[in-house]
Amino acid sequence: MLKYYLDDMIKRALEEDIGNGDITTTATVSEDTQIEGTFIAKEEGVICGLPVVERLFEILDNTVKLNFVVNEGALVKKGDVIAKISGSAQSILTGERTSLNFLQHLSGISTKTHEAVKQVYGTNALIVDTRKTTPGLRSIEKYAVKIGGGSNHRHNLSDGILIKDNHIRAAGDIEQAVSKARQTATHMLKIEVEVENFEQIEEALSSGADIIMLDNMSIEDMTKAVRMIAGKALVEASGNMGDKNLSEVAKTGVDIISIGALTHSVRAMDISLRFSY
Secondary structure, X not given: XXXXXXXXXXXXXXXXXXXXXXXXXXXXXXXXXXXXXXXEEOOOEEOOOHHHHHHHHHHHOOOOEEEEOOOOOOEEOOOOEEEEEEEEHHHHHHXXXXXXXXXXXXXXXXXXXXXXXXXXXXXXXEEEOOOOOOOOOHHHHHXXXXXXXXXXXXXXXXXXXXXXXXXXXXXXOHHHHHHHHHHHOOOOOOEEEEEOOHHHHHHHHHHOOOEEEEEOOOXXXXXXXXXXXXXXXXXXXXXXXXXXXXXXXXXXXXXXXXXXXXXXXXXXXXXXXXXXX
């Protein structure tokens, strides 16, 4: 993750939350008040976002001290201390909500990814994310997927050619879409085609697709599709995978399972910041 991307995200988040100033804190807490606190896990999960929290307080007030008790990517239990913080009470109170928003959200993504990866353990299936991310937060959300043990699909539209249903309709058919893509794609780019039935699989194979995405297929149909493709292309399972038994999906023999729910509807992990008296 490039530093200037991270700094931009943090500054925008702080500006959004602080507005013209933290009037509650400045009205109730004196400038010279110093305080200590701890970030505590209120449920089991995979911790992600510690570098973001660290950078946030560096930007907000570089005199605030952070001591991380666990490492990035650590699996913690309810009640575990994640980090200790000390310094200006005003600065810590002002940054509290934004730091927790990042930490809870990213840890939620890493935790959900970790759970998905566990389900396919022992198979060859790779758990990957999608572009169904929060606008402006894609780079750190995809980072959280990797911390959770998953892998990244395309980061953006320039990363690879993925011909989906609307591309196929606009181009005419799968053969025409793949043919046009081959004419413009460099040798570095793979061509993936989304299919919905066995007829489209045959068309994608005859067109020379490198990856075939099986969209919203049943376990039985995925099993048959993998046999049809027979190693001539990589096979990706997609479509509401967050609601499916991933172990069963992986056992069909697919190479990749893409899950939009890793980022687009993940539940934040419950983490709190408690001050010492």
